[in-house]
Amino acid sequence: MTTQSASKIDFSKVDEIIQSYGAKKSNLIAILQKVQETFRYLPEDAMIYIGTKIDGLSPATVYGVATFYAQFSLEPKGKYEIKVCDGTACHVRGSMPVLNAIKARLNIKSGQLTTDDGLFSLETVSCLGACGLAPVVVINEKVYPQMTSDAVKLILDTIFQEEA
């Protein structure tokens, strides 16, 4: 029998995080947040590990919490995290064509989160509270207002050039 996934992570880091918060069920969310910050996502093995180290939890229950809250990601995020707002205002002002332009430029399929080279991850989010600037795209915390398909392609081209 093997229950583990192929990717290897450094469990001493996970251990440190568990110890720093205390191995208690009530600290789970804080522990998961820190693990996500450290690894840029929640690796499956880290969730199993936490599930077996804290009494009253199990791998399945940790996974349950990780998939309940939108803040957690089970896939590695890209170096550039792109968020396209699809709140009502942004949607009406054309966020979907912008999203499709990004997908085409990054060659990313529907349902896929991160590009194969790990450079970009792409997701849609609900209203960012900047409706006056709609449609809005956020790349690593930087807000790009009033996006169009052409404008977003230019921004991505610049990043590609920097990374080349």
Added chain:
Amino acid sequence: MTENKKTLFIDDKEVEFTNEPNVLEVIRKAGLNVPTFCYRPDLTQYGSCRMCVVEIEGRGIQSSCTMPPEAGLKIHLNTEKTRRIRKTVLELLLANHDRECTTCDKSGHCELQKYCEEYGIRDIKFPTLQKEDFLPLDTSNPSIIRDPNKCILCGACVRACTEFQGHSILGFANRGSKTLVQPMAGRDFSKTDCIYCGQCQAVCPTGALTIVSDVDNVWKDITNKDKKVVAQIAPSIRVALGEMFGLEPGENTIGLITAALRKIGFDLVFDTNFAADLTIMEEANEFIERLKSGENLPIFTSCCPAWVKYIEQSRPKFLKNLSTCKSPLSMLSPVLKELLPKYFEGYTKENLSVVSIMPCTAKKIEINRCQLGTCGVQYTDFVLTTQELGRMIKEAGIDFKNLPPETADSPFGQYSGAGTIFGASGGVAEAAARTAYEVVTGKELKDVDIVQFRGTSDRSKTIELDLNGTKVTVRVVSTILEAEKALREIESGTANFQMLEVMACPGGCINGGGQPYSYNDTTIKAKRAAGLYKEDKGLPVRKSHENPDIKKLYAEFLKEPGSHKAHELLHTTYEDLFKGSYRDLK
């Protein structure tokens, strides 16, 4: 304690209540009923399905399973509102359900099917789940099948695994319309630490969790002219199978089962109770040896395969504590394969098919354990659960209740009362104590009933015995949750017991994962156990070492307990399976 009696009103009838945890229990105690999905009396209340709604004057609609009873409440079970809510619940569930009832393993026992029938659901006002959207089934193991397309998210399985086994192999995942109940990250059971006790399956109201059926495989051998097919019947089957044919729980039907098996076409029928006696001969001897040497104590019983798997994969440091005795099932099968060809003409090791009738879903895994045989010789060919046998009897069109009772074949037909009580938690330890007492003290045990071992509601008991000056303490637990507590006592040095009996199912095998469904009746366990103790009391021989067939087997073949031959056939080894398990991450 004086019971403080109060009253409330159900449909205008005054009803007394005392310490019932919720209104639902008061309703059921009064002989009335409301439908439920997520409520299971042995588990914590979850209150999510809304099937159990009642209308309470001045309080409106309430879930009866989560509402504590109060004096003076005026409760109405069937109002227009409650009916409408229940119908909507049913329609919403059906909309997200694979409604292939005719081919579903739970058909006839499914509570969703039953209530849809009772509430006359004929069409569904919501968009329904389409075949293209079906999720794949988990058929990764020989024991349990998971069909996510039949899950109604009642969470009963999650609570059973957590509250019985401390395991939580299953859990909720995602949120909203994407919510699922599944093992971690949607894995197959075979890629988790599941011990296959089947308790999740036993509480599941629908076909989302079911037992892998070996019925067709057994029919195939039975209809094969070249095969000799023999059966062995575990202790706890006799007091449960009758329930599938309208008999009372606890009613001993061993004679009817034997007759039914012969009618189905089994060539010979044996009783696993005989092998339970054999297990006691070996295990009591092993226990006495360990007491003398002081090594590998406390000794752990080893007849529950779910428990054995737990030790192997999660607690391998305790492997040396496990008794090396095989389970009764796995002792009898090699004896049958080795000896039947000597006693009966036309029987060879190769043409013999041994079918074991068990209360247990984990036994389906046990028989594939390499250590049980010379790897390659399959000693037990198939395990049928009580439920599967019940179905075969129905399929064969046998009028079970009215069969003339028959007795098992000999040799190995006789058994003692000690063998019978194996089926209830505490039974193995009591049976071992009866034999150990006489072996150690050389005196006759006058009072055979050591009642401190008994009882199905208490999942952890400590019993002290006085073997003529030698004080022995035995811990009897059911559920892995309680077993793990005992292991931690050993680790911390506070354990005071020399023997630990563990059954993974609450109450023992009488409540095994393969027994007939008893979703909401908590009295069934005790009734089945009482049936076993009743048989024990009525038997002429009540100690394993006095069973004449056992004496004969030792005299003619095995010599003495713990002999070389006995070790070859009746003992086993264990494997450290920690590598690759959930806990093996460093």
